[in-house]
Amino acid sequence: MSFSVAPLLLHSNHVPASVRAELRAAYEGPETERTQHLEVAAGILHREVALDCWDARELVGLPTTSCM
Numbered sequence: 219m220s221f222s223v224a225p226l227l228l229h230s231n232h233v234p235a236s237v238r239a240e241l242r243a244a245y246e247g248p249e250t251e252r253t254q255h256l257e258v259a260a261g262i263l264h265r266e267v268a269l270d271c272w273d274a275r276e277l278v279g280l281p282t283t284s285c286m
Contacts, residue, residue: 222277222278222279223277223279224244224259224277227241227277228241228245233263234262234263234266234267236266237259237263237266240255240256240258240259241255241259244256244259244278253280256278257280259278260274260277260280261274263277271285
């Protein structure tokens with residue numbers, strides 16, 4: 219079981235709106251699309267917030283075994 223702070227990121231004004239939108243879509247949309255939205259959110263965090271790829275994936279609850 220992995221720990222995710224994604225639900226907390228949804229409510230932070232310090233997180234880009236595009237990331238919050240992807241996280242919202244991940245948790246409110248179909249479960250079959252969740253990973254896709256989480257990967258997009260992690261990618262945005264990596265590029266726009268300059269987080270390490272593995273850190274961004276870990277924050278949203280994705281496995282850190284692979285990076286974009």
